[in-house]
Amino acid sequence: MAFARRKTKTKGPKAYNKERTVKKRIMIIDDDRDFLGELNEVLALTGYDVIPVNDSEKAVDLIKKDRPDLIMLDIKMPKKSGFDVASELKYFSGILDVPIIAMSAFYKEDFNYLLSVCGIRRCLKKPFNPLDAIMEIEKSLGPNAGNTV
Secondary structure (H helix, E strand, O other), X not given: OOOOOOOEEOOOOOXXXXXXXXXXXXXXXXXXXXXXXXXXXXXXXXXXXXXXXXXXXXXXXXXXXXXXXXXXXXXXXXXOOHHHHHHHHOOXXXXXXXXXXXXXXOOOOOHHHHHHHOOOXXXXXOOOOHHHHHHHHHHHHOOOOOOOO
């Protein structure tokens, strides 16, 4: 996977190009600790800064605090569903543009309307290939998804 970088030129007698990268922050919210750990590892190895969260009740506060670039959200969780978490996020202006990718082993076509109402852009059906997750992340973050400034 190639990462794009933006070059910054400085003015002066010795102009030079300075490159720097900033990792995109991905928050994964899932009550399954094993799945959370595996996806965390894959995304970290891919170059993302990963924030794993296994408690859906704490998720909204952590999202407001950490301001991730993208959220991967399990739909079926015991305390608060992914639909509930996504719906709450709609009330915070600084978070409205954060893409959300749902994850569910119980995905049904009937979910599509509810997903869109909650502001969820994409859904991955568990179990999924880690490469599919990376592709969906890059699609959701846009053409500069590759950890660039």
